[in-house]
Amino acid sequence: MSPTVPEVLGDRVQLQQVLLNLIVNACDAMADNPPEHRSLFITTKAVAPDAIRISIADGGTGITAEPIDAVFEPFVTSKRNGLGLGLAICRSIVDAHGGRMWAVNNAGTGATFHVLLPVVPAVTDTLAASNGDDARSDTVAISGSPSTA
Ligand SMILES: Nc1ncnc2c1ncn2[C@@H]1O[C@H](COP(=O)(O)OP(=O)(O)OP(=O)(O)O)[C@@H](O)[C@H]1O
Numbered sequence: 378m379s380p381t382v383p384e385v386l387g388d389r390v391q392l393q394q395v396l397l398n399l400i401v402n403a404c405d406a407m408a409d410n411p412p413e414h415r416s417l418f419i420t421t422k423a424v425a426p427d428a429i430r431i432s433i434a435d436g437g438t439g440i441t442a443e444p445i446d447a448v449f450e451p452f453v454t455s456k457r458n459g460l461g462l463g464l465a466i467c468r469s470i471v472d473a474h475g476g477r478m479w480a481v482n483n484a485g486t487g488a489t490f491h492v493l494l495p496v497v498p499a500v501t502d503t504l505a506a507s508n509g510d511d512a513r514s515d516t517v518a519i520s521g522s523p524s525t526a
């Protein structure tokens with residue numbers, strides 16, 4: 378996560394759970410990929426003026442559910458041992474934080490899950506006063522293959 382985006386006010390453990398669920402899902406979706414094609418991209422972006430967006434993009438199977446938003450419904454799963462509750466819980470946590478989340482299939486392979494969270498107003502004001510920028514982004518790439526890191 379980038380230190381240059383504004384902070385959000387939230388339950389640290391719950392928001393960690395959201396990110397963990399999305400990362401595990403992304404890894405599951407790439408399980409059949411050869412190691413050099415198991416890259417995960419986590420991007421944080423300040424969405425001016427009052428929200429940040431976290432995006433988790435993978436190169437996996439892509440979402441086969443129709444419509445795509447069905448993956449957020451409870452007990453929707455394509456996994457032999459899945460409960461289909463991870464994304465439903467994620468969405469309820471994000472909703473409780475005043476944000477929203479959605480998913481898209483990538484133009485190439487895989488899917489991207491976006492989480493939009495409101496910025497603490499005081500932090501927004503401070504940022505605006507100290508920095509004229511209205512949006513920045515930072516991406517972290519995590520690769521399944523050390524040779525491609
Ligand atoms: N990154 C992804 N790429 C492709 N499909 C995905 C991705 N994330 C989720 N899905 C689809 O959405 C379904 C629901 O995901 P969800 O996390 O809610 O449940 P699950 O992973 O199947 O089980 P669990 O309750 O253990 O998390 C998955 O079974 C999968 O079909």
Ligand SMILES: [Mg+2]
Pocket residue numbers: 398401402463464
């Ligand atoms: Mg899951």
